[in-house]
Amino acid sequence: MSNFRSAHDDGNSIALMRYYELLSGTLGPMHWWPAKTPFEVIVGAILTQSTSWSNVERAIANLRSAKMLTPSAIRKARSRKLAALVRPTGYFRHKAKKLKSFVNFLQSEYGSSLKRMFRTPTAELREKLLSVHGIGPETADSILLYAGNHPVFVVDAYTHRIFGRHGLTIGKPDYDAVRALVEASLPAQPPIFNEFHALIVETGKRWCRKSAPNCEACPLRELLPADSAFLSASGTLPSGKPLAEALP
Ligand code: SF4
Numbered sequence: 001m002s003n004f005r006s007a008h009d010d011g012n013s014i015a016l017m018r019y020y021e022l023l024s025g026t027l028g029p030m031h032w033w034p035a036k037t038p039f040e041v042i043v044g045a046i047l048t049q050s051t052s053w054s055n056v057e058r059a060i061a062n063l064r065s066a067k068m069l070t071p072s073a074i075r076k077a078r079s080r081k082l083a084a085l086v087r088p089t090g091y092f093r094h095k096a097k098k099l100k101s102f103v104n105f106l107q108s109e110y111g112s113s114l115k116r117m118f119r120t121p122t123a124e125l126r127e128k129l130l131s132v133h134g135i136g137p138e139t140a141d142s143i144l145l146y147a148g149n150h151p152v153f154v155v156d157a158y159t160h161r162i163f164g165r166h167g168l169t170i171g172k173p174d175y176d177a178v179r180a181l182v183e184a185s186l187p188a189q190p191p192i193f194n195e196f197h198a199l200i201v202e203t204g205k206r207w208c209r210k211s212a213p214n215c216e217a218c219p220l221r222e223l224l225p226a227d228s229a230f231l232s233a234s235g236t237l238p239s240g241k242p243l244a245e246a247l248p
Helices: 003-009 016-027 038-047 053-065 071-076 079-085 092-110 114-118 122-130 137-147 157-165 175-185 190-206
Strands: none
Touching: 016 175, 016 190, 038 053, 038 092, 038 114, 038 137, 053 079, 071 092, 079 092, 092 114, 122 137, 137 175, 137 190, 157 175, 157 190, 175 190
């Protein structure tokens, strides 16, 4: 029986630190987030919705060339021009609107000062960010953690997939439940949450793919419950149902 299950049976803290240690020992340090300034992190967090990071990099390069990587420049920019610059990320009109919503929020609430914004207590700022058009939980938490150094964990599709496969979560993915689980289980330090999120993403890309996860090579294999169908490298459940169909 795995560490997780015996800890989980205690009813509260789960041995997620072991996940962290195994991944960190193989992959770390990850040196996230790939951005030059806190504002660039925020722009990236908004633009990365529903697209790959390489597309975000192209859009950020466009914004940089046009000298538009500041809150005031984005606030003053014409919507059509802004949309054209972020076009590589897809849904570009919506994303231009989201960027404008954020900088207008920053102006009205904090006089365009990110320093002032990030001095706000974490829970209060999270609520405020979630009220901004186009900012959902994952984007809000990315902003809080990677731009503001607040102690929150960012949950993404890879987290849901890995936690679901390991029996850490059951049923429909629940963002806030997974976030609370990690935040209660690891030391509440931004560098730890930062690194753990990056490690989870890398694990999802390298081994825990949607179809045919490579458990044999994965550092987390020892934490996979003994009765897990994923110990099979066949990519199918015992029922013969393709793995991908059974996962979020
Ligand atoms: S690849 Fe297998 S061992 Fe690795 S995280 Fe996914 S389910 Fe777990």
